[in-house]
Amino acid sequence: MKRSWWILLAVLLIGALALTACGGQQPTKAAPAGGNQGGNQGGSQQTGAKQLTFGILLVGPYNDHGWSQAHYDAAQTVAKKLNAKMLYVDKVNPADRPGTTAEQLAEDLVSKGAKVIIFNSDDMKDSALAFAQAHPDIYVIHASGDNAWKEGKDYKNLPNLSNVMGKMIYGKMIAGCAAAMTTQTGKIGYLGPLINDETRRLASSAYLGAKYCWEHYRNKDPKDLKFKVTWIGFWFNIPGVTSDPTQVADDFFNNGYDVVLSGIDTTEALVEAKKFHDQGKKVYAVPYDYRDACEEAPEVCLGVPYFNWVPGYTKLLKSAQDGTWKSTFLWLGPDWNNINDPDTSSIGFEPGDALSDAASDAVTKFETELANGLQLWKGPLKLQDGTLYLKDGQVATDQQIWYLPQLLEGMEGQSVPQK
Amino acid sequence: MSKQLERWGFVLLATLVALIFTSFVLVLAGASPVAAYWYILKGSLGSWTKISDVMVAWVPLLLATAGLLVTFAAGQWNIGVEGQIVLGAIFTTWVMRSLQHTNTPAAIVLILAFIAGAFGGAIWSAFAGILKVYGGVNEIFGGLGLDFVAVALILWLIFGPWKRPGIGSMSGTEPFPHRLWLPTIHGTRLSLWALAIGLVSIGVVYFLLTGTYFGLKLKAVGRNPKAAYLMGIPTTKYLMGAFIISGIFAGLAGAVQVTAVYHRLIPAISSGYGWLGLMVSMLINFQAAWAAPVTFFFAALNIGSIQLPIMLKLDSSLSGVLQGALVLSFLLLEGARRRWVKRREEAKNE
Numbered sequence: 001m002k003r004s005w006w007i008l009l010a011v012l013l014i015g016a017l018a019l020t021a022c023g024g025q026q027p028t029k030a031a032p033a034g035g036n037q038g039g040n041q042g043g044s045q046q047t048g049a050k051q052l053t054f055g056i057l058l059v060g061p062y063n064d065h066g067w068s069q070a071h072y073d074a075a076q077t078v079a080k081k082l083n084a085k086m087l088y089v090d091k092v093n094p095a096d097r098p099g100t101t102a103e104q105l106a107e108d109l110v111s112k113g114a115k116v117i118i119f120n121s122d123d124m125k126d127s128a129l130a131f132a133q134a135h136p137d138i139y140v141i142h143a144s145g146d147n148a149w150k151e152g153k154d155y156k157n158l159p160n161l162s163n164v165m166g167k168m169i170y171g172k173m174i175a176g177c178a179a180a181m182t183t184q185t186g187k188i189g190y191l192g193p194l195i196n197d198e199t200r201r202l203a204s205s206a207y208l209g210a211k212y213c214w215e216h217y218r219n220k221d222p223k224d225l226k227f228k229v230t231w232i233g234f235w236f237n238i239p240g241v242t243s244d245p246t247q248v249a250d251d252f253f254n255n256g257y258d259v260v261l262s263g264i265d266t267t268e269a270l271v272e273a274k275k276f277h278d279q280g281k282k283v284y285a286v287p288y289d290y291r292d293a294c295e296e297a298p299e300v301c302l303g304v305p306y307f308n309w310v311p312g313y314t315k316l317l318k319s320a321q322d323g324t325w326k327s328t329f330l331w332l333g334p335d336w337n338n339i340n341d342p343d344t345s346s347i348g349f350e351p352g353d354a355l356s357d358a359a360s361d362a363v364t365k366f367e368t369e370l371a372n373g374l375q376l377w378k379g380p381l382k383l384q385d386g387t388l389y390l391k392d393g394q395v396a397t398d399q400q401i402w403y404l405p406q407l408l409e410g411m412e413g414q415s416v417p418q419k
Numbered sequence: 420m421s422k423q424l425e426r427w428g429f430v431l432l433a434t435l436v437a438l439i440f441t442s443f444v445l446v447l448a449g450a451s452p453v454a455a456y457w458y459i460l461k462g463s464l465g466s467w468t469k470i471s472d473v474m475v476a477w478v479p480l481l482l483a484t485a486g487l488l489v490t491f492a493a494g495q496w497n498i499g500v501e502g503q504i505v506l507g508a509i510f511t512t513w514v515m516r517s518l519q520h521t522n523t524p525a526a527i528v529l530i531l532a533f534i535a536g537a538f539g540g541a542i543w544s545a546f547a548g549i550l551k552v553y554g555g556v557n558e559i560f561g562g563l564g565l566d567f568v569a570v571a572l573i574l575w576l577i578f579g580p581w582k583r584p585g586i587g588s589m590s591g592t593e594p595f596p597h598r599l600w601l602p603t604i605h606g607t608r609l610s611l612w613a614l615a616i617g618l619v620s621i622g623v624v625y626f627l628l629t630g631t632y633f634g635l636k637l638k639a640v641g642r643n644p645k646a647a648y649l650m651g652i653p654t655t656k657y658l659m660g661a662f663i664i665s666g667i668f669a670g671l672a673g674a675v676q677v678t679a680v681y682h683r684l685i686p687a688i689s690s691g692y693g694w695l696g697l698m699v700s701m702l703i704n705f706q707a708a709w710a711a712p713v714t715f716f717f718a719a720l721n722i723g724s725i726q727l728p729i730m731l732k733l734d735s736s737l738s739g740v741l742q743g744a745l746v747l748s749f750l751l752l753e754g755a756r757r758r759w760v761k762r763r764e765e766a767k768n769e
Binding site for chain 2: 062087098125238
């Protein structure tokens with residue numbers, strides 16, 4: 001007993017020595033990088049305006065080639081643009097950061113001078129809300145989520161909370177069009193994650209785009225277009241819990257579905273398409289989320305619908321910087337002048353190498369039509385079970401689209417989770 | 420005396436090796452090791468808030484480790500500890516869910532929830548014990564299997580019967596009302612109740628293993644089950660007892676995670692404390708007296724390393740590198756020490 005305490009003391013001593021011995025002055029040298037409590041210190045280096053410090057919490061690794069990296073890259077761009085200072089913590093989830101909550105990490109960033117905190121995931125909803133309530137003096141941006149939407153179902157009246165999200169429905173429509181212009185069998189598969197408002201909305205958007213191009217550009221009967229959604233149960237494969245996305249993609253390709261659109265966070269659809277392609281089959285895939293996603297298998301990639309968070313973050317951070325902040329719900333669409341403009345378009349579609357010239361022309365034409373006001377979320381539209389969703393000529397409201405209760409008529413696949 | 424010095428020397432050496440290795444990794448990553456260690460230190464012990472945050476993470480890790488020490492004393496590798504934490508959390512959540520909208524006083528709900536948590540952990544651990552003792556299934560394989568089942572179960576609950584209204588989400592079940600949160604010290608996230616449970620638990624385990632006949636016999640079973648059996652110790656009973664006690668503490672860890680840390684059930688509710696507890700147990704050579712300080716050190720590393728991405732743009736998994744390096748270098752040097760001692764004694768005898 002006694003001896004062990006001595007050893008412990010020794011360990012701690014050594015630790016302390018090792019930590020401080022060689023570097024008495026080092027920490028102070030590094031300190032300016034962190035800034036002082038207030039954040040007004042940065043301002044002194046700048047003439048006039050106070051420098052804004054903001055923090056961003058990323059749910060995944062900052063370099064995940066997907067959701068989190070899109071946020072990280074955008075935040076960095078915006079920081080440069082506004083001459084703001086950015087702090088970040090990545091892998092903000094209980095599995096990667098045991099014993100911490102997003103709220104706690106947000107407070108850490110505040111103690112380093114952040115005046116705005118961005119929460120980048122739906123999974124941080126509780127933390128974002130609790131944090132916004134507890135810190136009325138800090139601006140909170142929650143990417144995805146609808147708590148700041150006055151007309152939404154989950155409105156919480158918090159003046160310091162805003163939401164931002166890209167109108168991916170357009171990206172998915174374009175992706176659907178690319179699939180419809182490419183398919184030879186008339187069968188399109190959609191590899192879906194779990195079933196909720198958002199995923200129903202996106203799968204249905206892809207279907208609407210596919211149906212339109214099939215009918216109007218290929219002059220075919222919509223009844224001959226098969227569009228099947230298979231949900232794996234989550235955003236990525238969890239062995240034993242979700243269906244295996246590799247298996248689901250294989251099943252699609254083996255059953256005559258020659259284009260698979262991915263709605264999940266990982267790249268199984270693309271990988272499997274390449275496998276079948278290498279065996280001489282003509283199959284294609286459309287990944288999701290991140291602009292460079294096609295690079296993994298360009299020979300089968302028709303293109304990728306992706307998020308660009310720069311416009312949304314610029315708008316919100318700027319308002320925090322110049323004191324014009326108002327709690328808002330931003331559901332930002334593409335810039336129809338150029339949907340791939342990194343500064344102005346909140347969603348985009350990057351065409352892939354496998355998209356044929358003819359199909360590419362059609363996709364461009366479709367984009368132009370959308371830009372000119374083509375409405376696909378317009379009646380007559382029925383839900384999957386045949387109930388009327390939109391009357392003839394009726395255009396869906398944002399609420400009707402956001403909270404889509406079922407898949408649409410003509411789509412195959414589950415609309416609601418099994419009990 | 421010289422023997423003690425020698426032990427010290429090895430502890431020192433092992434720590435140095437780990438630090439040097441980690442520093443090397445840091446330099447490779449283009450960072451100053453001194454700055455990194457400094458920020459970890461400041462981020463974990465730099466203020467009372469930080470220290471209380473470390474303690475929040477410390478308690479469940481301490482509980483898991485306390486349980487593991489009991490099974491290790493009986494010579495069992497209770498790999499199923501992760502699943503036991505999960506089951507503890509599930510049972511706790513179940514009680515909380517059933518009673519949250521009733522008039523039951525919060526204190527009673529929480530007490531029942533903790534009892535249920537301990538029970539859940541004990542059941543899951545007992546399964547591993549039964550498989551081992553009566554089924555002849557190695558506890559490592561049985562435990563691993565049960566871990567997988569536990570994870571499948573918790574995901575099913577969160578995305579199925581216990582999902583939030585409308586959608587299942589990785590963020591877990593709907594949070595419990597505030598009154599069912601384990602009360603915390605004002606201005607911190609630390610609950611004195613949780614802290615007390617953790618400290619009492621490790622105290623109980625320490626006493627059990629070093630101050631009772633039960634502990635002595637358990638160790639006998641752990642060293643040599645056959646000999647223990649021949650000496651009249653009912654080995655199966657003792658093994659099962661070890662599993663159940665271990666499970667109780669793991670279950671309590673799960674209960675703390677639900678009632679004091681996350682206030683709901685989340686998929687990663689165990690925070691990996693089971694695995695970390697296994698590492699700590701090895702590092703301290705299964706000595707209960709060391710459990711509290713070393714788990715505190717590990718918790719401090721976890722909390723402090725959050726500063727790495729913020730201040731130095733470094734990956735915070737470097738704290739994991741340091742933890743792993745510590746365990747490995749201790750194990751390596753312990754092996755080396757034994758050989759060295761043995762050789763010296765052989766030399767002496769010649």
